[in-house]
Amino acid sequence: MDNLEDxxxxxxxxxxxxxxxxxxxxASTAAKLPKDSPEVLTxxxxxxxxxxxxxxxxxxxxxxxxxxxxxxxxxxQQSSEDALTEQRHNLFKYSNARNRYLWLAN
Numbered sequence: 001m002d003n004l005e006d007x008x009x010x011x012x013x014x015x016x017x018x019x020x021x022x023x024x025x026x027a028s029t030a031a032k033l034p035k036d037s038p039e040v041l042t043x044x045x046x047x048x049x050x051x052x053x054x055x056x057x058x059x060x061x062x063x064x065x066x067x068x069x070x071x072x073x074x075x076x077q078q079s080s081e082d083a084l085t086e087q088r089h090n091l092f093k094y095s096n097a098r099n100r101y102l103w104l105a106n
């Protein structure tokens with residue numbers, strides 16, 4: 001389990017370092033140049049919108065990764081003895097319920 005936690009921690013550190021290295025998208029990406037045709041301007045505008053969408057998706061991805069890491073790290077550890085006890089409990093609980101149902105049905 002320690003290897004999994006260490007791997008997640010390293011991945012978070014790498015991702016945070018990578019996000020710090022990224023340069024923010026300049027608002028002038030879709031800036032109008034005198035030589036640009038309307039098609040080029042439309043494409044530049046779409047590119048700028050897509051880059052903004054990519055940034056928002058990356059931010060959401062990071063948020064979900066952190067949420068997932070927290071859930072994975074908080075997962076309770078069940079010993080084999082506890083699992084066996086729970087299996088026995090469920091066996092007796094449901095077999096007793098079945099027997100009662102069959103007894104009432106007759």
